[in-house]
Amino acid sequence: MKRTFLALMGICLVSLSLHAQDTTAFKPVEYPDGFTSQLNVVYAKAKDWEGKMDLYLPPKSAGPSAVVINIHGGGWNKGSKESQTGFSTFFKMGFAVANIAYRLTGQATAPAAVEDARCALIYLIKNAKELNIDVNRIVVMGGSAGGHLALMAGLLGNDHRFDGNCPGVENIKVAAIIDKYGITDVWDWGYGTRITSRSAERWLGDKAKDRKFVASVSPITYVNKNSPPIFIVHGDADPIVPHEQSVELHKKLKELGVETEFITVEGGEHGKFTKEKNSELNKSIVAFLKKLGIAK
Structure with missing residues (x-):
């Protein structure tokens, strides 16, 4: 009995150790003097799950700030907000940053992640005065599955089906x-004829073959002439998400007269761009936001 107890204790300690390693694997976000941070702010609850975000806020003396909501990728089934640390481009522009976590496939299937992205946006609007955020200068950003969620959060507008x-x-x-x-x-x-992924089927869960539902969680469905401006970047050698998906999104935006910029990274894989290319992209993002009057 004693040996069994000690063995169980050993397993628990190893598990705790591994968990500790997981949570300390990423460097903390470095932000400028005068900024303040609020970590693990609860923006939504679903049963026993709490949606948390990390906030990085500029000094209030500068007036209400623009904010970027950042959403990590990972095929909706992995990833964490702690893996996202490169916000210096936005800090230099005086932006606040809201870096969010959301329910992954193992916790809840579609449309849970979309619901969470929307709730994070709504939380910031509700608490804009307290957080000193300008509700007219909210930007949503993400890569891969995070890009999908950023598009969904913004393109839904006042369609409240996931709210x-x-x-x-x-x-x-x-x-x-x-x-x-x-x-x-x-x-x-x-299920298409190009690059496909089992991550989609897993995320869709019991709605995996429901084409109407799948359309309801696809950003391309919601593009219209009143859609917000969209900056798109995609590598044309992406082995995970077809470059053509961004091509088709950009084409539809242009046809409807929506402000958009599309940068194709020649030879670029799935987010694996050179340091020089990433620097160029950051400059292009800044220029796009300044053109729109979001960045001052």
Whole structure:
């Protein structure tokens, strides 16, 4: 009995050790003097799950600030907000940053992640005065699955179909979306003739073959002439998310007269761009936001 107890204790200690390593594997976000941080702020709840975000806020003396909501990728089934640390481009522009976590496939299937992205946006709108945020200068950004969620959060506008966990806010809008190689057509990614992924089917769960539902969680469905401006970047050698998905999104935006910029990274894989190219992309993002009057 004693040996069994000691063995169980050993397993628990190893598990705790591994968990500690997981949570300390990423460097903390470095932010400028005068900024303040609020970590693990609860923006939504779903049963026993708490949606948390890390906030990095500029000095209030500068007046209400623009904010970028950052959403990590990982095929909706992995990843963490702690892996996201490179916000210096936005800090230099005086932006606040809201870096969010959301429910992964193992916790809840679609549309849970979309619901969470929307709730994070709505939380910032609800608490804009307290956080000193300018609701007219909200940008949503993400890469891969995070790009998909950024598009969904912004393109839904005042369509409240996924807002059941955070009702009561109207006039929901974002000033711009930054989509980095995001999934725009979930059905195509799961079952199309190009690059496909089992991540789509797993995330869709029991709705995996419901084409109407899959369309409802696909950003391309919601593009219209009133859509917010969208900056798109995608490598043309992406082996995970088809470059053509971004091509088709950009084409539809242009046809409808929506402000958009699309940068194709020649030979670029799935977010694996050179340091020089990333620097160029950051400059292009800044120029895009300044052109829109979001960055001052």
